[in-house]
Amino acid sequence: MTPAIDVRNIVKTYGKFTAVKGLSFDVEEGEIFGLLGPNGAGKSTLIRMMVTLLPPTSGTAVINGFDIVKQADGVRRSIGVIPQAMTTDLELSVEENLLIFAKLYGVPREKRQRLIPELLEFVELTQWKDAQVKNLSGGMRRRVEIARGLVHEPRIFFLDEPTTGLDPVSRVNVWEMLQRIKSERQLTILLTTHYMDEADKLCDRIAIVDHGELKALDTPTKLKLAVPSNNVLEVNFASPPSGWGDRLQALPGVESVTSEDSVFRISSRNGPATTMAMLDAAAAAGITVNALAVQSTTLDDVFVHYTGRALRDALQDASPQDSAFMMRR
Amino acid sequence: MSRTWAIVERELRRFRRSPILIVISMVFPLVQLVILGYAMGGNVKHLKVAVVDQDGGLPAVRVRELAGAVAGGANTFETILYTDQGSALTDLRNGRINGVLTIPPEFSRRVLQKNEPHVALIEDNTDNFVSATLVGQMGSLVTAFNLPSAAPRVSGLARLDVVEVYPYVPYVQYLLPGSIVMSIFMMVMIGGGIIFIDDKARGLHEGYLVTPISKLELVAGFNISGTIKAVMAGISIMIIGSLIAGIPSPLDPMRLLRLTVVIVVTAFALISLMFLIMVRVNDPLMPRAIFGVLNTLLYFPSGAVYPPQGFPGWMQVIAVLDPFTYAVHAFKSLLLKNTGFAAIGGDLMYLLVFSAIAMTAATRLFKRTL
Numbered sequence: 001m002t003p004a005i006d007v008r009n010i011v012k013t014y015g016k017f018t019a020v021k022g023l024s025f026d027v028e029e030g031e032i033f034g035l036l037g038p039n040g041a042g043k044s045t046l047i048r049m050m051v052t053l054l055p056p057t058s059g060t061a062v063i064n065g066f067d068i069v070k071q072a073d074g075v076r077r078s079i080g081v082i083p084q085a086m087t088t089d090l091e092l093s094v095e096e097n098l099l100i101f102a103k104l105y106g107v108p109r110e111k112r113q114r115l116i117p118e119l120l121e122f123v124e125l126t127q128w129k130d131a132q133v134k135n136l137s138g139g140m141r142r143r144v145e146i147a148r149g150l151v152h153e154p155r156i157f158f159l160d161e162p163t164t165g166l167d168p169v170s171r172v173n174v175w176e177m178l179q180r181i182k183s184e185r186q187l188t189i190l191l192t193t194h195y196m197d198e199a200d201k202l203c204d205r206i207a208i209v210d211h212g213e214l215k216a217l218d219t220p221t222k223l224k225l226a227v228p229s230n231n232v233l234e235v236n237f238a239s240p241p242s243g244w245g246d247r248l249q250a251l252p253g254v255e256s257v258t259s260e261d262s263v264f265r266i267s268s269r270n271g272p273a274t275t276m277a278m279l280d281a282a283a284a285a286g287i288t289v290n291a292l293a294v295q296s297t298t299l300d301d302v303f304v305h306y307t308g309r310a311l312r313d314a315l316q317d318a319s320p321q322d323s324a325f326m327m328r329r
Numbered sequence: 330m331s332r333t334w335a336i337v338e339r340e341l342r343r344f345r346r347s348p349i350l351i352v353i354s355m356v357f358p359l360v361q362l363v364i365l366g367y368a369m370g371g372n373v374k375h376l377k378v379a380v381v382d383q384d385g386g387l388p389a390v391r392v393r394e395l396a397g398a399v400a401g402g403a404n405t406f407e408t409i410l411y412t413d414q415g416s417a418l419t420d421l422r423n424g425r426i427n428g429v430l431t432i433p434p435e436f437s438r439r440v441l442q443k444n445e446p447h448v449a450l451i452e453d454n455t456d457n458f459v460s461a462t463l464v465g466q467m468g469s470l471v472t473a474f475n476l477p478s479a480a481p482r483v484s485g486l487a488r489l490d491v492v493e494v495y496p497y498v499p500y501v502q503y504l505l506p507g508s509i510v511m512s513i514f515m516m517v518m519i520g521g522g523i524i525f526i527d528d529k530a531r532g533l534h535e536g537y538l539v540t541p542i543s544k545l546e547l548v549a550g551f552n553i554s555g556t557i558k559a560v561m562a563g564i565s566i567m568i569i570g571s572l573i574a575g576i577p578s579p580l581d582p583m584r585l586l587r588l589t590v591v592i593v594v595t596a597f598a599l600i601s602l603m604f605l606i607m608v609r610v611n612d613p614l615m616p617r618a619i620f621g622v623l624n625t626l627l628y629f630p631s632g633a634v635y636p637p638q639g640f641p642g643w644m645q646v647i648a649v650l651d652p653f654t655y656a657v658h659a660f661k662s663l664l665l666k667n668t669g670f671a672a673i674g675g676d677l678m679y680l681l682v683f684s685a686i687a688m689t690a691a692t693r694l695f696k697r698t699l
Contacts, residue, residue: 051539053699073541081539085532089339091346100342103335104540132346148536 002065004029004156004188005050010059012045012212019045021212022059027190027205032182034203035192036299042212043192044084047160050190051081064155077105080149084160088144090134094125097133097144098151105152112151119147123177139170146177150185157181159191163198171195175202196299206299208306215306224297227305231271232295233278236263238288247285251277262290271296332542336550337557344520344558354515354562355569362501362508362570365634370500373462376406377426379417386437388474392448395470396430405466421453428452428463498665502574506660507633509566510595510653514624516562517599521555522607522616530613535699544697552600552688559596564589576664587670588663591677595656598680601687602652608694627653655679 005027012020020042027033035043048054050061052072060067066074088097095116102112120126123143133141142162149157162178163171175198181187193199199206200220208215208223216223237244240262248257253270268274271294282289304310344350380396382389393408400408409426411417417429429451439446450467454460528534537547567588571579578584606623607616630637630644631653637645648654659676662668670677 048699053535053538055698076539076541079539081535083532083535083539085535087532087536089343089533091343092339096339096342100335100339101536101540103338104332104537104542106331106541 001029003027004031004064005033005190006062007046007050008059008061010046010049010061011057012042012049012054013057019212020049020056023209023212023214024059025207025214025217027188029188030182030186031204032178032189032191032202034199034206035190035209036194036196036199036206036303037192037209038194041209043194043209044160045212046209047158047190047192051079051158052076077152078155080152080154080157082142082145082149082157082159082162084164086138086141086145088133088141088148091132093130093132094136094144094147095120095129098148101148102151107152115151115153119150122150122180123147137170139166139173142166142170142174143177146174146181150181154187156188156190159189161192161194163193163195171198178202196303200299208303210307216302220299223302224299227297227301228269230297230301231268231274233266233268233271233275234263234291234293234295235266235278235289236291237282238262238290240264240287241285244285244287247281248278251281253277330546332540332546333550333553336537336542336547337554340550340554341557344554350516350520350558351562351565354519355512355566357515358508358512358566359569359573361511362504363573366499366501366504366574369634370503372405373459374404376428376459376463378406378408378463379411379420379426379429380408381411381414381417381429381431383414383434384432384436386440388437388440388446389432392430392432392436392470392474395473399466399470405462418451421451424453427459430467495666496577499575502576502665503661504634505570505574505576506657506664507628507631507653508570509563509592509660510631510633510656511624511628512566513559513563513592513596513656514599514627514653516559517555517596517603518616518620518623520558520562521551521600522603523613523620525551525555525604525607526610526613526616529611538697538699544695545692547697548604548688548692548695552597552604555600555603556593556596559600560589560593563592563596567592571664581667584663584667587673588660591656591659591663591673594677594680594684595652595659598652598656598684598687601684601691605687605691605694608691609696627651630654631657633657652680652683 003026005025007023007025009022009024010020011018011022023042023046035046037043045054049056050063050068052068052075055069060069062068063075064078066072066078068075089100092100098116098119099112102116107115117126120129123146125140125143125147128136128140133144136144146162149159159178163174166174178189178191179202182189191202203220205217205219206223207217216226218226245257245259245264248254248264248266251266251274253268253274255267255269257267258265266274266278275292275294279289300310378396380393382393393410396408400406406427408430411420411429414429414431417426417431420426421429429449431449431451433447433449436446436448438444448467448471450463452460452463542550567585568579606619610616626647629635630640630648631651632648633653637648637654640648655676659673662672662676666672
């Protein structure tokens with residue numbers, strides 16, 4: 001099966017600064033594919049090249065069988081795009097926004113009259129269809145944009161940071177909507193995000209992008225498995241004897257043990273093995289375990305593993321080159 | 330082409346939702362029309378002129394009487410008799426009076442001897458309008474003084490007869506053509522330029538660029554919608570302004586039709602100019618910053634407030650290139666002289682050629698990508 005998106009060694013440079021350094025990847029039909037990385041990583045540049053907003057410096061991408069450089073109009077007809085900025089017309093009503101875009105895409109009148117009410121129903125905005133967009137909340141505006149992006153029944157849906165700036169409830173709402181779009185409309189979805197939980201919950205596969213390079217690409221589960229296990233056990237024992245810390249330190253996989261009163265934090269290379277051994281040791285010594293929590297690997301750990309820095313740090317200190325690039329966006 | 334109309338439809342739907350835009354683009358030209366029209370259009374009156382008679386003879390009394398007659402009739406100036414030249418000059422310098430008419434000693438004797446008699450006008454020349462009026466009035470006064478009291482039945486002196494082809498044009502009517510052009514320009518800048526750049530900065534254009542619309546359809550959509558908005562502003566000011574300024578038979582349908590043609594052509598020329606300037610601009614501050622400069626640069630050299638014949642050479646060059654000049658000339662012909670198309674063919678031709686060049690250049694510069 002030909003992939004829905006086939007990115008081939010794509011490069012984008014601005015003067016001396018290379019924003020995207022020769023990326024290649026495929027997205028299969030029906031996948032939700034996430035580009036995960038901090039601001040300035042090159043995600044937006046990448047997505048803008050794929051949706052024909054920016055010409056690549058070299059390399060190319062084939063979207064739904066159309067080359068982004070040579071067959072740009074074919075690409076444009078195949079895709080729906082939700083840009084990062086909220087780009088709905090604030091002065092127009094929800095329905096008018098959809099209508100204008102249907103006309104821009106050349107959707108015939110009969111199809112428009114069928115599709116627009118259907119989409120409004122889908123994004124749960126039917127009762128707001130005559131409201132001016134400026135009177136809607138951020139989450140509702142995002143839903144207007146999602147409907148707008150689907151008004152010409154595209155095959156592939158591109159979303160640039162779809163939940164940035166939304167409150168937690170609206171974010172979950174957008175996630176659910178995207179999952180429904182995928183299942184009900186057999187759409188391929190490519191989205192960029194700098195939220196770990198978003199990528200984890202929503203995406204079938206994730207590409208980690210940093211400094212314009214592809215650092216890793218796999219399903220969220222496999223990405224996490226590939227990271228050497230780094231679990232933390234937090235255990236509350238009922239009246240642990242003295243020297244109990246040293247006993248815990250000797251358990252298999254344990255790297256370090258810290259304690260505060262009767263609460264012990266055990267860092268382990270192998271969470272399951274350490275947990276089992278710890279429970280056996282406690283039972284043998286006749287010590288009751290009051291509470292036990294095991295924290296497993298997160299995508300945050302994956303990001304640290306592949307890029308050498310935490311995503312939240314990377315979000316805060318974008319390099320000067322990155323900032324120059326961001327201003328250009 | 331249907332995609333072009335989608336853009337036009339969107340712009341006009343937005344326009345309908347923000348009536349404040351129409352008001353803003355009309356208020357400034359209308360206020361300027363009324364205030365400038367009446368501030369600058371009137372005749373100078375009630376100037377204060379000191380009369381110092383150092384002679385006291387019969388001819389000097391006649392000069393004073395003639396001055397008094399002007400003061401009593403046209404009210405251009407009022408005379409105040411001073412006995413002392415020094416205090417009259419002090420008052421002149423302190424701005425209490427506008428001029429001093431001095432009848433020197435020996436005036437009467439020189440008149441009788443026909444030996445080059447003089448009267449002097451010492452004037453405050455810091456205000457050109459005031460001093461020109463005073464010189465004109467005093468010149469007529471001296472001419473009247475020179476006329477023999479009993480004129481011969483057939484005069485040998487040459488006289489100028491003035492034939493006025495058109496009804497009297499008050500200054501407010503003279504200004505109206507410029508105000509119409511300015512309202513078109515205001516709408517082009519606010520409803521066209523500023524909205525265009527703001528939309529671009531907000532990312533709205535990205536929404537267009539990911540659709541299969543072509544570059545030409547996009548450019549046409551922006552410019553047709555801008556032209557429609559500017560035409561609406563121009564027609565509104567043309568009608569309201571004609572009523573305010575008292576243009577005779579303002580609603581004559583044939584003239585309205587001709588005026589509308591000029592408004593459409595002018596709107597398209599100005600939209601083309603604006604689009605050429607803004608096509609590569611991304612900063613929303615830019616159109617706001619150049620708005621005032623552009624307005625001054627286009628409005629004043631156009632002959633809207635003062636005839637271009639009075640400009641220095643370099644400004645006449647601006648006037649020749651300035652599309653306002655041709656629009657103002659065409660509106661003046663139609664509004665003040667009620668001419669047909671024959672009188673404005675050249676103006677329309679220039680505006681169309683100007684639009685074609687500017688629009689071609691702008692379209693070439695327009696980028697279909699970010």
